Amino acid sequence: MISMLKLIRHHKPQNLSDRVALAFTKSLRFLADTFFKKKYGHRAVVLETVAAVPGMVAGMLLHLKSLRKMQDDRGWIKILLDEAANERMHLMTFIQIAKPTLIERIIIMIAQFIFIFMYLIIYLISQRTAHRIVGYFEEEAVISYSEYLKEIEDGKIENIKAPEIAINYWNLPLNSKLKDVIEVIRDDEAGHRDVNHSFANIINIKKNTNALKEDKNKAQEKI
Numbered sequence: 001m002i003s004m005l006k007l008i009r010h011h012k013p014q015n016l017s018d019r020v021a022l023a024f025t026k027s028l029r030f031l032a033d034t035f036f037k038k039k040y041g042h043r044a045v046v047l048e049t050v051a052a053v054p055g056m057v058a059g060m061l062l063h064l065k066s067l068r069k070m071q072d073d074r075g076w077i078k079i080l081l082d083e084a085a086n087e088r089m090h091l092m093t094f095i096q097i098a099k100p101t102l103i104e105r106i107i108i109m110i111a112q113f114i115f116i117f118m119y120l121i122i123y124l125i126s127q128r129t130a131h132r133i134v135g136y137f138e139e140e141a142v143i144s145y146s147e148y149l150k151e152i153e154d155g156k157i158e159n160i161k162a163p164e165i166a167i168n169y170w171n172l173p174l175n176s177k178l179k180d181v182i183e184v185i186r187d188d189e190a191g192h193r194d195v196n197h198s199f200a201n202i203i204n205i206k207k208n209t210n211a212l213k214e215d216k217n218k219a220q221e222k223i
């Protein structure tokens with residue numbers, strides 16, 4: 001398990017791209033809070049179907065870019081595709097814990113249709129904002145799973161036996177409980193958060209350096 005210091009982290013918005021990403025995340029959080037309230041199991045099923053989209057979309061776009069530009073991807077594609085696969089395993093786990101209602105299944109289908117295009121467009125417009133959004137989504141995921149854990153610790157949600165699929169995937173002891181599963185999932189989310197924030201930071205540094213170079217060139221032209 002990762003330390004508490006590493007677990008709770010917030011990237012303070014530093015530019016317009018960050019502020020857009022944070023506002024987008026907070027409005028979706030508001031929607032999720034209003035709809036699910038304290039139904040954490042159902043919330044996890046629905047949100048994990050969305051969480052597995054960005055890594056796949058970003059990985060695909062970078063794969064195509066790498067082919068087009070005949071350029072190395074610095075290992076980003078594999079990291080993003082692994083993230084998508086890991087999020088899908090979160091879903092496979094939660095589906096054993098909470099079965100979605102008919103209305104939730106309909107929401108999942110509509111949400112996937114909208115979100116896949118939305119994220120693709122955001123990624124094409126601003127790769128930096130797109131990664132920052134996932135960074136902020138994952139900050140929220142860490143908060144939600146911490147709340148879920150608190151409900152289990154307080155005995156408000158039954159600490160049932162861990163699903164077999166989770167025991168196998170995370171190599172957990174055979175007598176593991178739901179609480180142990182939520183803890184490893186929360187660690188995964190914290191990992192995705194740090195990766196996506198650092199991807200956004202790398203792009204940000206690149207943009208700032210390019211802008212500086214341009215300014216320098218313009219200044220030299222004037223002399």
Ligand SMILES: [Fe+2]
Nearest residue numbers: 048051087090
């Ligand atoms: Fe997840």
Ligand SMILES: [Fe+2]
Nearest residue numbers: 051138141189
């Ligand atoms: Fe996630």
